[in-house]
Amino acid sequence: MITVIEALDHLFSLVAPLPTEQVGLAEAAGRCMVAPAKANRDQPPFSASAMDGYAVRGEDAQPGKTLTVIGEAAAGHALDGTVETGQAARIFTGAPLPQGADRVVIQEDVSRNGDQITIADTLEDNPFVRPMGADFKSGQEVSAPRLLRATDIALLAAMNIPEITVTRKPQVALISTGDELVMPGDTPGPDQIIVSNTYGLKAMLDGIGAHARILPIARDNRASLEACFDLAQGADLVVTIGGASVGDHDLVGDVAASLGMERSFYKVAMRPGKPLMAGRMNGAAMVGLPGNPVSAMVCGHVFLAPMIRAMLGLGKTLPPRYEARLAHDLDASGPREHYMRAEVHDGQITPEPRQDSALLSVLANANALMIRPAGDPPRKAGEVIQYLPL
Numbered sequence: 038m039i040t041v042i043e044a045l046d047h048l049f050s051l052v053a054p055l056p057t058e059q060v061g062l063a064e065a066a067g068r069c070m071v072a073p074a075k076a077n078r079d080q081p082p083f084s085a086s087a088m089d090g091y092a093v094r095g096e097d098a099q100p101g102k103t104l105t106v107i108g109e110a111a112a113g114h115a116l117d118g119t120v121e122t123g124q125a126a127r128i129f130t131g132a133p134l135p136q137g138a139d140r141v142v143i144q145e146d147v148s149r150n151g152d153q154i155t156i157a158d159t160l161e162d163n164p165f166v167r168p169m170g171a172d173f174k175s176g177q178e179v180s181a182p183r184l185l186r187a188t189d190i191a192l193l194a195a196m197n198i199p200e201i202t203v204t205r206k207p208q209v210a211l212i213s214t215g216d217e218l219v220m221p222g223d224t225p226g227p228d229q230i231i232v233s234n235t236y237g238l239k240a241m242l243d244g245i246g247a248h249a250r251i252l253p254i255a256r257d258n259r260a261s262l263e264a265c266f267d268l269a270q271g272a273d274l275v276v277t278i279g280g281a282s283v284g285d286h287d288l289v290g291d292v293a294a295s296l297g298m299e300r301s302f303y304k305v306a307m308r309p310g311k312p313l314m315a316g317r318m319n320g321a322a323m324v325g326l327p328g329n330p331v332s333a334m335v336c337g338h339v340f341l342a343p344m345i346r347a348m349l350g351l352g353k354t355l356p357p358r359y360e361a362r363l364a365h366d367l368d369a370s371g372p373r374e375h376y377m378r379a380e381v382h383d384g385q386i387t388p389e390p391r392q393d394s395a396l397l398s399v400l401a402n403a404n405a406l407m408i409r410p411a412g413d414p415p416r417k418a419g420e421v422i423q424y425l426p427l
């Protein structure tokens with residue numbers, strides 16, 4: 038059996054960065070921007086008031102001083118004039134600082150009588166001015182490649198970049214297999230369960246920039262599986278779930294091979310996730326995940342997510358591992374790399390007491406996959422161990 042790292046190497050060789058397309062900013066959230074974006078202007082484009090109050094010359098900002106108000110500057114309406122010694126301009130947050138003025142006295146520090154203001158003894162030191170270009174300067178870059186978050190989109194908008202170049206979304210076809218499965222909302226027979234893996238995987242993959250399609254459930258016969266593979270055409274990545282092991286009804290490998298799948302590997306020395314298979318099929322990457330719900334989700338994190346990132350152009354890199362200290366002693370681990378459902382709090386990690394790969398409630402309760410290397414010896418509380426955050 039190959040290792041997790043070897044399997045990832047094979048999986049990376051099945052994918053490449055996808056072509057790019059233009060999108061408007063309103064559609065850019067979660068997309069992968071491929072080229073650096075450059076600010077088209079300074080922000081703010083002028084020295085701006087940070088508060089509501091009065092713009093004055095620095096030397097006039099003294100407690101007890103009385104000044105004459107000569108006009109008003111509001112956001113979008115600059116004052117046409119200069120603030121001279123002994124003068125002030127009414128000013129509001131975001132307005133350009135008038136010529137001559139170099140600070141703002143907030144209105145709480147001023148008493149006003151007609152066109153006269155007197156500065157109070159409570160005068161604050163802060164000049165309440167945002168210098169021109171304080172946020173960013175023209176030409177400043179937002180680096181790429183990057184998955185765009187809400188905060189990036191706000192920054193790109195402020196930079197006056199209405200359209201960006203992004204990688205086309207990887208199209209993923211998700212095929213659950215098994216006679217025992219029905220869709221959520223359907224009425225299961227006495228020997229049936231509700232399909233969960235396709236829904237969990239779609240949520241995971243859509244959340245990292247892919248577009249996953251849930252295909253009809255393939256039944257445990259060749260014709261049904263073939264029909265589902267046919268529906269998967271056009272996808273960049275075809276993912277089957279279940280039917281990967283050694284049982285009489287585990288047909289995925291055979292059917293995929295008969296449809297031309299060139300296999301890269303079958304079986305990985307990991308737990309859960311051992312009966313994983315992958316290859317190239319009709320120009321797409323194909324991954325056959327094990328059916329146990331936790332196995333499928335763990336393989337999604339460990340294998341599918343890095344493949345999606347590679348297709349987006351974010352590089353062929355391993356998911357970053359974090360470190361925490363064991364809260365309790367652990368027994369020796371087995372011959373397969375073990376991804377244990379665990380909880381990390383305040384830098385301390387505790388594996389969940391039950392690790393059966395059928396238990397989705399345990400997975401949902403966990404916030405980490407604690408990684409025990411193959412053949413890991415017994416470990417003591419306080420030792421450092423690696424994990425993937427969930």
Ligand SMILES: Nc1nc2c(c(=O)[nH]1)N[C@H]1C(S)=C(S)[C@@H](COP(=O)(O)OP(=O)(O)OC[C@H]3O[C@@H](n4cnc5c(N)ncnc54)[C@H](O)[C@@H]3O)O[C@H]1N2
Pocket residue numbers: 213214215217218230231232233234235278279280281282283284287309310311312326327328329330332394
């Ligand atoms: N004799 C052996 N038996 C098994 C071995 C083995 O090495 N020798 N491996 C075990 C391991 S490890 C796993 S993992 C499972 C994986 O088997 P399959 O990929 O063939 O999965 P199925 O048998 O189809 O299903 C397993 C389990 O998961 C449920 N399932 C399947 N698909 C879904 C879905 N989309 N949503 C929710 N639940 C699903 C299914 O009902 C089964 O309960 O094989 C072991 N056996």
Ligand code: MOO
Pocket residue numbers: 307308309310311312327329332394
């Ligand atoms: O590998 Mo299975 O995926 O141990 O449950």
